[in-house]
Amino acid sequence: MPTELLYLRDAYLRSFTASVSAIDGDRVALDATAFYPTGGGQPHDTGTLAGRPVLDVRKEGDVVWHALDGAPPEVGTEVAGEVDWDRRHALMRTHTALHVLCGVIWNEWGTAVTGGNMEPLAARMDFEFDPLPEGFGATVEQLVNSELAAARDIRIEFLPRDTALADADLIRTKVNLIPDTVKEIRVVDIVGLDKQADGGTHVRATDEVGRIKVIKTESKGKGNKRIRIEVLDG
Numbered sequence: 001m002p003t004e005l006l007y008l009r010d011a012y013l014r015s016f017t018a019s020v021s022a023i024d025g026d027r028v029a030l031d032a033t034a035f036y037p038t039g040g041g042q043p044h045d046t047g048t049l050a051g052r053p054v055l056d057v058r059k060e061g062d063v064v065w066h067a068l069d070g071a072p073p074e075v076g077t078e079v080a081g082e083v084d085w086d087r088r089h090a091l092m093r094t095h096t097a098l099h100v101l102c103g104v105i106w107n108e109w110g111t112a113v114t115g116g117n118m119e120p121l122a123a124r125m126d127f128e129f130d131p132l133p134e135g136f137g138a139t140v141e142q143l144v145n146s147e148l149a150a151a152r153d154i155r156i157e158f159l160p161r162d163t164a165l166a167d168a169d170l171i172r173t174k175v176n177l178i179p180d181t182v183k184e185i186r187v188v189d190i191v192g193l194d195k196q197a198d199g200g201t202h203v204r205a206t207d208e209v210g211r212i213k214v215i216k217t218e219s220k221g222k223g224n225k226r227i228r229i230e231v232l233d234g
């Protein structure tokens with residue numbers, strides 16, 4: 001039975017109840033979950049499920065598996081889940097900061113992202129620069145922080161595949177690479193700045209991120225430059 005992914009429509013949902021649909025060793029599958037599974041560069045949530053600590057969350061096919069510290073509840077049991085909100089909200093701020101960074105770098109230099117990864121309040125992203133522009137770190141930090149302070153709305157939309165594929169902003173972020181089997185595409189729109197097909201959890205407006213600090217820029221080879229940031233309170 002597929003797991004309904006509650007976080008896709010409501011990133012602010014932190015408590016929920018669901019029914020155990022399967023167990024596998026110390027892992028539990030639910031009919032619905034608010035726990036984000038590792039993917040898209042965003043690490044999994046932690047928290048508690050049926051009072052047991054949630055150690056890991058993974059999505060396999062349509063099913064989300066929660067690894068618990070303790071014996072799993074039986075199949076069919078109604079259980080309460082509680083997401084560790086400090087960690088999740090830090091990840092939401094960090095994920096949104098990275099999308100703002102992508103938008104700023106595209107608008108200013110026309111350069112696309114090649115990869116990235118995040119932890120709560122710290123992240124790295126790689127871009128196709130060669131070489132990095134003079135004074136890049138300081139410039140990007142200032143541009144990103146002014147976009148964050150501008151309190152741009154962030155909207156989550158679910159678009160039919162054909163509509164998404166016809167959108168120029170989504171094409172540049174490689175929406176065409178999403179498999180044909182996906183008929184409805186979730187879009188994270190930082191209104192007026194950046195629009196991407198994305199499955200992650202984001203804050204409601206950019207000022208909720210706070211501000212960023214560029215920690216380091218480095219070369220990872222020809223046409224691949226890395227930027228490391230931290231996310232700080234505004």
Ligand SMILES: [Zn+2]
Binds near residue numbers: 040099198199
């Ligand atoms: Zn993303």
